[in-house]
Amino acid sequence: MTRTRTAPWWFALPALTLFAFVVLIPSARGVYYAFTDWDGLDPAFTLIGLDNFTAITDDPDALQAVWHTLLIAVAITVIQNGIGLLLALGVNSAIKSRNFLRVLLFAPAVVTPIVTAYLWRNLLGPDGAVNSLLALFCIAGKNWLGDPDLALWMIVLVVVWQFAGYSMVIFVAGLQSVPKEIYEAAAIDGSGPVRRFWSIVRPLLAPAITINLMLSIIGGIKLFDQVYALTGGGPGHATDTISTLIYKDAFTLGEFGYSIALAVVLTIIVAIASAGQYTVLSRNERAAS
Amino acid sequence: MRKVLAAVAVVSLLTACSSGTNSASSSGGDNQTLTIASVDQGSIEKVVDAFKAANPGVTINLSTSGADQYQQQIRTQLASGTAPDVMTVWPGNGNPGATYVIAKPGYLLDLSDQPWAGQLPDAFKKVAQYEGKTYNAVFGLNGIGAVYNDEALTKSGLTAPGTWTELLTFCKAAAGKGTPAFALGIQDNWVTQIALYALTATTVYGADKDFDTKLAAGQTTFAGSAWTTAMAKYQEMNTAGCFQKDPLGTSYESSQTLAATGKTLGIIQGNWIIGLLKGKNPNGKFTMKALPATDNAAEFVMPAAAGAGYGVNAKAKNSELALKFITFVMSPEGMKIFNEAQGSLPTLPDAGSAVDPGLAELSTFVKDNRTVPFMDQLWPNAKVQQTMLSGLQEVFSDQATAADVLKDMDTDYKAGS
Numbered sequence: 001m002t003r004t005r006t007a008p009w010w011f012a013l014p015a016l017t018l019f020a021f022v023v024l025i026p027s028a029r030g031v032y033y034a035f036t037d038w039d040g041l042d043p044a045f046t047l048i049g050l051d052n053f054t055a056i057t058d059d060p061d062a063l064q065a066v067w068h069t070l071l072i073a074v075a076i077t078v079i080q081n082g083i084g085l086l087l088a089l090g091v092n093s094a095i096k097s098r099n100f101l102r103v104l105l106f107a108p109a110v111v112t113p114i115v116t117a118y119l120w121r122n123l124l125g126p127d128g129a130v131n132s133l134l135a136l137f138c139i140a141g142k143n144w145l146g147d148p149d150l151a152l153w154m155i156v157l158v159v160v161w162q163f164a165g166y167s168m169v170i171f172v173a174g175l176q177s178v179p180k181e182i183y184e185a186a187a188i189d190g191s192g193p194v195r196r197f198w199s200i201v202r203p204l205l206a207p208a209i210t211i212n213l214m215l216s217i218i219g220g221i222k223l224f225d226q227v228y229a230l231t232g233g234g235p236g237h238a239t240d241t242i243s244t245l246i247y248k249d250a251f252t253l254g255e256f257g258y259s260i261a262l263a264v265v266l267t268i269i270v271a272i273a274s275a276g277q278y279t280v281l282s283r284n285e286r287a288a289s
Numbered sequence: 290m291r292k293v294l295a296a297v298a299v300v301s302l303l304t305a306c307s308s309g310t311n312s313a314s315s316s317g318g319d320n321q322t323l324t325i326a327s328v329d330q331g332s333i334e335k336v337v338d339a340f341k342a343a344n345p346g347v348t349i350n351l352s353t354s355g356a357d358q359y360q361q362q363i364r365t366q367l368a369s370g371t372a373p374d375v376m377t378v379w380p381g382n383g384n385p386g387a388t389y390v391i392a393k394p395g396y397l398l399d400l401s402d403q404p405w406a407g408q409l410p411d412a413f414k415k416v417a418q419y420e421g422k423t424y425n426a427v428f429g430l431n432g433i434g435a436v437y438n439d440e441a442l443t444k445s446g447l448t449a450p451g452t453w454t455e456l457l458t459f460c461k462a463a464a465g466k467g468t469p470a471f472a473l474g475i476q477d478n479w480v481t482q483i484a485l486y487a488l489t490a491t492t493v494y495g496a497d498k499d500f501d502t503k504l505a506a507g508q509t510t511f512a513g514s515a516w517t518t519a520m521a522k523y524q525e526m527n528t529a530g531c532f533q534k535d536p537l538g539t540s541y542e543s544s545q546t547l548a549a550t551g552k553t554l555g556i557i558q559g560n561w562i563i564g565l566l567k568g569k570n571p572n573g574k575f576t577m578k579a580l581p582a583t584d585n586a587a588e589f590v591m592p593a594a595a596g597a598g599y600g601v602n603a604k605a606k607n608s609e610l611a612l613k614f615i616t617f618v619m620s621p622e623g624m625k626i627f628n629e630a631q632g633s634l635p636t637l638p639d640a641g642s643a644v645d646p647g648l649a650e651l652s653t654f655v656k657d658n659r660t661v662p663f664m665d666q667l668w669p670n671a672k673v674q675q676t677m678l679s680g681l682q683e684v685f686s687d688q689a690t691a692a693d694v695l696k697d698m699d700t701d702y703k704a705g706s
Binding site: 044125145147231234236250251252 | 391394396477478535538670671682688689
């Protein structure tokens with residue numbers, strides 16, 4: 001009995017105090033500036049109420065950035081986890097050199113995103129490796145990062161290339177918790193690989209799916225480094241996300257109040273997306289177990 | 290073992306603390322330490338060395354960074370009272386680190402009583418001052434033009450064009466030979482403005498020296514002026530094949546490689562590009578000429594403006610030494626070191642630095658008063674320029690028309706400061 005008793009709440013006090021001073025209070029103080037016209041420099045600024053927030057709804061660049069952000073987040077979540085799961089199933093089978101493959105596939109995730117982004121910026125350049133490779137097969141190269149219709153998808157491609165292996169590792173861990181006996185029993189009973197995946201592996205993989213989806217959707221919504229290094233939000237505003245806009249509005253234009261208002265909007269989007277997703281997925285998890 | 294590690298950790302923490310407080314007190318206490326933040330990587334170091342040699346016993350804490358990062362960092366430091374004594378400040382207005390922007394809330398020391406402040410030519414005074422007081426020690430002058438790779442030009446058998454018509458013919462001939470006329474790396478959006486400035490200098494300011502005053506007074510607009518002509522000419526250059534393929538996918542860095550190695554015959558850029566091109570091709574020779582924007586060479590004007598200079602923190606821990614450093618920067622000796630390392634021209638007539646032979650035409654234009662400051666230096670806010678930069682990328686990728694962009698610039702201009 002005594003073992004399950006919960007610890008007194010004040011045990012958490014030291015950690016909470018630290019959290020409050022390092023995260024909560026600074027954040028709250030930051031949010032205050034979303035209601036001002038502070039330019040990041042001048043100590044004299046005025047409270048302007050909700051003006052920054054109404055300005056966001058009138059700003060075509062901001063609305064476009066919100067759309068890009070959601071598009072990127074959904075695309076990354078679907079494609080990265082789809083590929084990650086396929087890779088995990090592959091390297092979890094009895095093939096040779098699977099340990100080597102796991103390391104190889106995970107390797108890109110270890111590199112700093114900014115480095116991979118610069119690497120790909122060169123590979124995808126007009127005379128870069130990708131176009132040179134296509135030329136070998138007599139295929140006309142494309143202006144991958146300079147074409148507004150392609151650039152956004154190139155960002156998705158680079159992120160997926162880097163982090164599919166990361167999703168894979170989490171899926172592999174989940175797959176290893178699937179008991180061999182159940183799997184073999186089902187095989188003996190005559191169910192095929194698809195059926196076995198759907199009825200046995202998928203439900204047991206639910207926690208791994210929850211974690212992977214959460215991480216990729218939050219990462220996708222907050223995406224900054226790769227966008228900034230690959231396209232800088234361009235051409236024009238064709239690949240601007242909320243994060244790149246926050247950066248530009250604050251540090252290039254000196255509109256700190258407006259940029260903090262955008263950051264507040266971003267925070268709300270992340271909170272809604274992750275809370276919603278968590279509720280749905282944990283319900284599924286409970287249903288599966 | 291664990292105890293040993295813990296002890297090591299504690300000791301290192303303690304020493305870290307104590308060294309921190311020491312350095313803080315030394316920079317605050319004695320009069321021999323100066324802190325400088327700069328974007329002049331590669332040239333400020335030489336000036337600092339010379340200053341230290343002339344002032345034995347002086348310690349200088351120098352930090353350098355790229356312009357984007359610097360602008361972000363300096364604003365944070367100024368707002369939180371941790372800014373260095375001497376710092377890079379851009380002339381005029383229109384960017385987050387510009388004189389007007391930083392002087393307005395009172396972060397800069399008034400330098401009006403410095404001897405050089407009165408000697409600055411009027412064109413520079415305008416951008417070094419805010420409300421009639423001088424805040425910015427502008428030491429160098431930069432210009433924009435067509436920079437040719439002499440070797441590639443000779444090899445192509447073509448000669449640098451002297452008129453707008455010749456320019457279009459030149460572009461077609463160069464493209465026909467497989468070496469396009471100019472490298473254009475507008476994946477980095479600031480590069481988009483350079484060729485446009487080279488064209489507006491002649492088409493807008495050549496025809497009307499008072500354009501800026503009229504614009505400020507609301508008597509003219511971007512969309513209703515010769516800016517439309519300049520925009521049209523920029524696009525005409527693009528369709529005539531003046532630039533290599535896919536400029537929007539080409540970075541500033543890649544464009545330098547193209548021009549330095551002769552894959553294009555040249556590049557439209559500022560004079561600072563010559564040093565960078567020589568870095569990629571040490572044996573290369575590069576010559577800057579005015580970019581022809583009309584058929585009458587006599588009316589050509591080149592964009593030329595004060596480059597980033599130095600300001601003194603109004604709350605400098607060591608303003609005496611800071612002023613001494615500024616005086617050195619503006620002395621013939623300091624100015625010579627700076628401008629030779631940057632490949633720029635001195636702002637004061639008596640500095641006597643050796644001008645790169647490739648910049649002879651630019652110096653002639655400066656001497657003949659046939660220059661106009663970079664257009665953005667007198668714009669009321671940073672947004673006009675940013676709208677122009679992303680707008681030009683949109684024009685090049687058919688997401689917007691030139692008229693749209695100029696109209697948006699008018700809207701941002703009218704929003705004021």
